Amino acid sequence: MTVAEMLRGTEVVLLDFDGPVADLFPRGSGSRIGDRAREPLLRAGVELPEVVRATVQHLVVLEFAGVRAPQVVEDVERASVAGEVEAAGTAPVTPGVVEFLDACAETGRRVVVVSNNCGVAVQSFLEREGLVGRVEGVVGRPFGRPELMKPNPALIDGLLPELGVAAGRCLMVGDSASDIEFSRRVGMPSVGYAKSPERGAELAAAGADAIAHGMQRLGAAIRAVG
Ligand SMILES: [Mg+2]
Structure with missing residues (x-):
């Protein structure tokens, strides 16, 4: 499957938070x-x-x-x-993520943030940056249940039926091997967001279907397929 085919088939983007959206630490x-x-x-x-x-x-x-x-x-x-x-409260926003979210909105793709961080931190960041309206939802780590974090597919139990979408029509975008492993277990394609060539190699080795070196570029690729 080419990247264009993969993006063309994507109805919902599951977007990791720390990395693709914010530099939390x-x-x-x-x-x-x-x-x-x-x-x-x-x-x-x-x-x-x-x-x-x-x-x-x-x-x-x-x-x-x-x-x-x-x-x-x-x-x-x-x-x-x-x-x-x-x-x-102070984390910098990832360059290009606003353009990426715009591209998803303009092409009718829904975005849900799926993070191993707690939902309240993700939500407060999105509010701070005025991005709440750009995402359909936030799934964070369940309180006191770290075993349910990615790569455990249980993190999104019930989410896909609620969205009315099959796993194969979703795309996971994340910057960790656990994001890629998660996507494999759930049965959806994945794009690894890599800030460095080393991270790109790591994500490719984990089985990412494609590597994006910038969120803006990924947004441009989504716009290109429409
Ligand atoms: Mg991450």
Whole structure:
């Protein structure tokens, strides 16, 4: 399937948030929220493996808590939500995403944000940027259930019937291997949004059907197929 064929067949775009829409933790600012997420675990005396102790990615901490420390997962979730909402207040918008959303609207394609971040952070960012009307909905991480994050298809349970669309008529756009894996499990094509050639190679290896090096270019490609 060519990229044009894939885009032509797309009725609904499932759009990842952190990356394609916003840079939620610019310049390593994720380390602070990582620390906040670790606090409840350390307070409870949970022993952390090196990878969890050292990561700047709070979602790695949250996933660990879900599996190994369910007694504090809700506290870790609360810290994660607070940190994400705070970050959403200052996160820069991804260049070209407004043009991309315009292209989708002009060609009659609906957009739903599907994020491993919490819905309230995504929503507040969209409000801040005046983009609420550009998306049909927001699906975020369910509270205290990190095991349901992408690549788990359960994150969008019920969504496609609600939208009245088959998976094959959707397109996942995301910047992580987990987005690509998610699309494969759900049975929809995917475009990997890559800010660097390295990330592009990683997403291609994960099985992305196409790689986009800019959201504006992806919007132009959608406009081109109409
Ligand atoms: Mg992302």
